[in-house]
Amino acid sequence: MNQTSYYYFTEQPYTGYDPELQKEHPALRLMLPNENFDPKLGAELYNRYHEEYAVADDVGFDGIMINEHHTAPFCMQASINITGAILAKITQRVKILMLGNPLPVVDNPLRLSEELSMIDMISGGRLISGFVRGGGVENLANNVNPVYNRERFEEAHDLIMAAWTRPGPFSWEGKHFQYRVVNPWALPLQKPHPPVMVPGTVSPETVVWAAKHQYPYVVLGSSLEQTQQMIELYRETAAECGYVMGPQHIGYLLRVFVADTEEKAQREGLNFFWQNGALNKQIREWMAPPGYASVDFSGIRKKRAVSKDFDSQAYQEAQDNYQLILGTPDQVIEKIRYVQDLLGLGHLCMWAHDGHMSHEDTVRCIELMGREVLPALREG
């Protein structure tokens, strides 16, 4: 029996915009006019995605991973805590894995600590509270100075931890956050506090920070080679801190779609490319505004060039590289095992829906995973 936890994930995409818009707005972000958003369709999609979450809960996933983005049609979750609160009520067993709250863009971390505590209590202690720096564009969308991204991330984290664990009332005089009184009457059910995880892509600083706090680090779909480098950095940092890294410290987000036939899986898998590489088409000023990161950007760019971004890979290439796993349950099990064993994962998030996949196909995929794929993986 392996101890890996399996989570279901969808970005909750908004699929109602005209693809022609991408000609004028290649990145499909920040400046994409919101007259192209139809709340009627939004209402349908939100509720549909929630139904699919309930299926994932029923069929045996260990958790549901959720996230947050702003001015982004690829992700409708403008507030991860709203989705988290809904999951607390509509699911019974799954962990609510937030990857995560974008701390730097939060102006009131004390209120955030209260919201998370409420979700933890209402869900009966099922919250895993991930914290994320957020891409540069999230700072712009929330009008938070990108220069302070890391400082605000770290201070908001420290404040939330204090609010959760230090008896109040006390005062907080930080650089970015000040409170006369910290004394929340909403505290987490889990003690000393809900588990924390940290997702990321290529920032070594974040890996080191997570390792120093012994928080699991979840690599968001980077190449296996690049992911291994990040895991190695985590291992080294853990050793410096005097503990041994284990599978429980490492997570990975993997695109997987399962169908009754291979042909069907291959056809639906194309939906993972539905935005035609939009993520990579952001201008530098959105992706990494000046001052956003203290590392040498050219270094990051070079690293990215070595291992191609997902969207710039050919369909078959992405499958050959284990960036995308498609097929019948039998076909995907071995491939998933390979990734899991290679990386030594304690947490595997299955990105199992994207783009224009229908509700029926998504539900079928979730069912096949829960009834056939996950049991096989757990035995293996």
Next chain:
Amino acid sequence: MTTATGIDQMVQVGDATLHLLRGGGGRPALVLHGIEGPEGWLAFHEALSRQADVIAPSHPGFGLSERPEWMESIGHQALFYEWFLRERGIDEVDLIGFGIGGWIAAEMAAMNSENLRRLVLIDAAGVRPVEGETVDIFVQPWRDIVAACVHNPEGAEEYRRIYDELPIVDFGGAREAGRSMTMRLCYRPYMHNPAFPAALGAVRTPTLVVWGSDDRIIPVECGRLYAGAIPGARIEVIEGCGHWPHYEKPAELAEVVAKFLGA
């Protein structure tokens, strides 16, 4: 009394080391750059140095001047430059600022006009327009912003010299620190001090406001707001010129400034 080019100096001010170029002779003139950052000894510096002791520093956080840990705002920059003048015993100084350099100069003049002789604000940031809008330089490609800062690049030799010698790159490079510092200083509230223009009533330094007629970054309206708020100030508009008169019409600008400073 004249030098061909500015001399490099590193000057200690408190815990910070300030890099500056200095050239010419006569009354001291402190020239403060804008978001474009320091680009060496400019044609404008050279022209002005024929009648003034031109001091052209790189603001802390730009170029070779490292940011002291405490420096987070335009107000801090103004405090720093007052400290610099005191430390170096520079008195009766003419203060000339471009863009955010003009904003720094205006803050200095509003706080303390005693060591200032004349103030020149050129396409200065710092005042929020009422009718128009200051272009958001943080959400567009930098090369587009730079291109929008001149009205007619064909005629702008100085502009072409600077960006031909050291072309704009997307990531990193010598200008990255300045871009980050501009983000730090001017992000929110965007490019203005909410106490302006009201607090500009405190200025007692004779002031000239200079604006490019075709400034596509900060509307000329802001120049009129500056001139209207500073007692006795007047505005001079340079025709057929964009946001960077020192890159586009350096000779004409130097003439206007020199005349005001009193050759």
